Amino acid sequence: MHQAYFLTGTDTGVGKTLVAAALLRAAAAQGLRALGMKPVAAGGAEDVDALVAAGNVAAPREAVNPYLLREPLSPHLAARRDGVTIDLEIIAHRFDELRGLADFLVVEGAGGFRVPLSDAHDGADLAARLGLPVVLVVGLRLGCLNHALLTAEAIRARGLRLAGWVASQVDPAMACVEENVAALRARLHAPPLGVVRFQDEPDPARVALQLELPA
Numbered sequence: 040m041h042q043a044y045f046l047t048g049t050d051t052g053v054g055k056t057l058v059a060a061a062l063l064r065a066a067a068a069q070g071l072r073a074l075g076m077k078p079v080a081a082g083g084a085e086d087v088d089a090l091v092a093a094g095n096v097a098a099p100r101e102a103v104n105p106y107l108l109r110e111p112l113s114p115h116l117a118a119r120r121d122g123v124t125i126d127l128e129i130i131a132h133r134f135d136e137l138r139g140l141a142d143f144l145v146v147e148g149a150g151g152f153r154v155p156l157s158d159a160h161d162g163a164d165l166a167a168r169l170g171l172p173v174v175l176v177v178g179l180r181l182g183c184l185n186h187a188l189l190t191a192e193a194i195r196a197r198g199l200r201l202a203g204w205v206a207s208q209v210d211p212a213m214a215c216v217e218e219n220v221a222a223l224r225a226r227l228h229a230p231p232l233g234v235v236r237f238q239d240e241p242d243p244a245r246v247a248l249q250l251e252l253p254a
């Protein structure tokens with residue numbers, strides 16, 4: 040069994056890494072070989088480290104994270120400052136390497152779905168190049184319904200399948216959480232995989248217990 044997903048979010052800082060790590064832990068708990076990939080990281084390797092810690096198979100770091108950019112900027116700008124050009128073919132090649140090592144692969148995108156990666160390509164192009172079903176993390180805060188629906192529309196416009204969505208309450212003061220989740224259920228037309236309420240100390244292992252794996 041080989042499953043691979045592209046994990047995107049309604050924005051940066053919405054819980055993608057937390058959810059990616061939790062999905063990997065959930066898959067590992069089911070006896071699957073679970074592996075995360077972060078093709079483009081900008082401004083630090085925390086996401087890469089979190090995915091590596093959550094997976095249960097070893098893989099070459101340069102395949103797990105082909106591009107580590109120094110500055111916390113949009114990837115196309117961070118890459119320019121580092122004097123590199125992000126090449127989707129290199130990422131696709133690295134992805135193929137990883138694919139053989141795992142049963143369950145999660146590829147965490149940078150930022151939101153249409154984040155520019157270079158002058159030529161963006162996150163949607165990467166997801167389409169890899170040809171993966173997409174899991175959407177909705178960061179529950181005011182404005183998230185619009186961002187979630189726009190992202191779902193963009194995913195489907197690329198001919199990609201929205202394999203599921205997870206709501207993560209990044210804002211402890213978010214009002215009407217249940218009603219917002221109900222609005223997502225009614226409008227996203229994709230499987231809900233879980234709702235992660237605000238946690239003082241977010242822990243992927245605990246979040247894993249609240250998620251269903253996408254199919």
Ligand SMILES: Nc1ncnc2c1ncn2[C@@H]1O[C@H](COP(=O)(O)OP(=O)(O)O)[C@@H](O)[C@H]1O
Nearest residue numbers: 051052053054055056057207208236237238241
């Ligand atoms: N449900 C939640 N409860 C509390 N904090 C959360 C929750 N989801 C995400 N966070 C926190 O929000 C920040 C951004 O989450 P992260 O997973 O790094 O987002 P992304 O990968 O989308 O940038 C992190 O500090 C994370 O721990």
Ligand SMILES: [Mg+2]
Nearest residue numbers: 055056086147
């Ligand atoms: Mg992240």
